[in-house]
Amino acid sequence: xxxxxxxxxxxxxxxxxxxxxASEKAAVAVRHAVAACAQAAGAGAALSMSCGCGxxxxxxxxxxxxxxxxxxxxxxxxxxxxxxLAGNAPVLAEDLADAxxxxxxxxxxxxxxxxxxxxxxxxxVSSGAARVGVLSLYRDHAxxxxxxxxxxxxLYADAVLMLALDARGGLAPGAVELVGKGFTDRRAEVxxxxxxxxxxxxxxxTDALVALRARAFAEERPIxxxxxxxxxxxxxFVPLETx
Amino acid sequence: MSxxxxxxxxxxxxxxxxxxxxxDIIDFLDTLAQASVELLGVDAxxxxxxxxxxxxxxxxxxxxxxxxxxxxxxxxxxxPCLDAFHTGSAVQCPDPLxxxxxxxxxxxxxxxxxxxxxxxxxxxxxxxxIGAMNLFSAKPGELDAEAAELGQALADVATIGILHERxxxxxxxxxxxxxxxxxxxxxxxxxxxxLAERLHLPIEDAFAVLRDYARDHNLKLAAVADAVTxxxxxxxxxxxxxHRERPRSRERRGLVVIRxxxxxxxxxxxxxxxxxxxxxxxxxxPGGRRSAGKARGRLQDQAGPEGPVNDG
Numbered sequence: 001x002x003x004x005x006x007x008x009x010x011x012x013x014x015x016x017x018x019x020x021x022a023s024e025k026a027a028v029a030v031r032h033a034v035a036a037c038a039q040a041a042g043a044g045a046a047l048s049m050s051c052g053c054g055x056x057x058x059x060x061x062x063x064x065x066x067x068x069x070x071x072x073x074x075x076x077x078x079x080x081x082x083x084x085l086a087g088n089a090p091v092l093a094e095d096l097a098d099a100x101x102x103x104x105x106x107x108x109x110x111x112x113x114x115x116x117x118x119x120x121x122x123x124x125v126s127s128g129a130a131r132v133g134v135l136s137l138y139r140d141h142a143x144x145x146x147x148x149x150x151x152x153x154x155l156y157a158d159a160v161l162m163l164a165l166d167a168r169g170g171l172a173p174g175a176v177e178l179v180g181k182g183f184t185d186r187r188a189e190v191x192x193x194x195x196x197x198x199x200x201x202x203x204x205x206t207d208a209l210v211a212l213r214a215r216a217f218a219e220e221r222p223i224x225x226x227x228x229x230x231x232x233x234x235x236x237f238v239p240l241e242t243x
Numbered sequence: 244m245s246x247x248x249x250x251x252x253x254x255x256x257x258x259x260x261x262x263x264x265x266x267d268i269i270d271f272l273d274t275l276a277q278a279s280v281e282l283l284g285v286d287a288x289x290x291x292x293x294x295x296x297x298x299x300x301x302x303x304x305x306x307x308x309x310x311x312x313x314x315x316x317x318x319x320x321x322x323p324c325l326d327a328f329h330t331g332s333a334v335q336c337p338d339p340l341x342x343x344x345x346x347x348x349x350x351x352x353x354x355x356x357x358x359x360x361x362x363x364x365x366x367x368x369x370x371x372x373i374g375a376m377n378l379f380s381a382k383p384g385e386l387d388a389e390a391a392e393l394g395q396a397l398a399d400v401a402t403i404g405i406l407h408e409r410x411x412x413x414x415x416x417x418x419x420x421x422x423x424x425x426x427x428x429x430x431x432x433x434x435x436x437x438l439a440e441r442l443h444l445p446i447e448d449a450f451a452v453l454r455d456y457a458r459d460h461n462l463k464l465a466a467v468a469d470a471v472t473x474x475x476x477x478x479x480x481x482x483x484x485x486h487r488e489r490p491r492s493r494e495r496r497g498l499v500v501i502r503x504x505x506x507x508x509x510x511x512x513x514x515x516x517x518x519x520x521x522x523x524x525x526x527x528x529p530g531g532r533r534s535a536g537k538a539r540g541r542l543q544d545q546a547g548p549e550g551p552v553n554d555g
Contacts, residue, residue: 195436
């Protein structure tokens, strides 16, 4: 696919995910991306997803501790995951023992500390207005995050997004496609086309992106090429019931 | 003081003036790109930021032109901005014909777009490069020393603007700020798509509708864009608003900045529908603006099956 750059870091991210799935002899799924991120971060990880409406629910965690705290955040309606979702921006609670953090989430923090979690980082799983959930990391030690760490986790969140979108579209792309795939999605046309398709189909931008990816997959074309057709109005999507 | 010096001085004052509190980063960068064109005597300017994957993304430009978007996208693989980003040094390419060996696809796209001079200025924060400012000229030739220096100063202001919103200087906060700007741009592109489809507009005209609504209501572009993607502003956006000149009153912006600072918690993009309602209801609009807005007509009236009707 010409015109796109693939960097070593993002290849490494995808290879770790694909490798994990291969070791399980399973098809690559969202949970592999979450687990690979947890391994890379040396932390527990949990993923909450929303299915368009209502509050997101915890769908996968690498361990019971992360699972419990993810559930607790959802129940209490407070915590980094809740805020990352609401604000669509990463929330870094690098040291839960900090008094300001306690004041911010008074019900959550004492429980987390008692269970041995010292830091929580929550990263939205989204591309602009296309939002599927939040990826949270639970660490047993407080440590200043480096920019490289955050960058790596953002790349994993990106991988989770793509796998989640494709799962929603009923797609099961193979390992090779996945490793080469993420990198065409950054073009402005893809975002513009998602917006246009959302109006054409009367669905959210998230579901429009699902439909766009599914179309590209079915036609075995790059997503950006299908998106360019939509933007140029050579292609428009039609809701099923009116066809 | 030469006339360029005077205009440069005025531009920096104006930009610095925007950098006071809670400002709109995308609008700021667009303004800066426009100012760069005027001050440096070039024909187009674009601001590209690197994401976590090391890919350069267009976040602002002096004009909403498909060719600028295309030239930016090519630089995900090759081009002066990618070089400036990797080396941290300015790149001058006064004649794309000579650059064909270095960047074959980019050089021919530049010529196709009608430009003959291309320049890239790195956007640096100490030892870290976060992106590059791209300048395009229809005339061949190098930027003179003075223009190159002024251009770098503008690129530095862009960097400061991106990293300013929260005045931390830790590395991961830099990443967060970059992420914020990139994510804002994505939402804006998605909203452009929604509007283009809903109002039957060419995609490049949709941006003006968003920008004018944001300026009229003292909202951030990304907030308006997000509301648009959720269908929350269906009744508020009209085609005509894109074609009217409107002065930007500093006082009016200042008023809202104060209000916003009070309501906006750390790390949160404003909740769009809520904020829209709050600000529209809460801020008195001077001089009959609101009634003018009503008279302008709404989406349904303006964009029937026949397409958009411009009243500008």
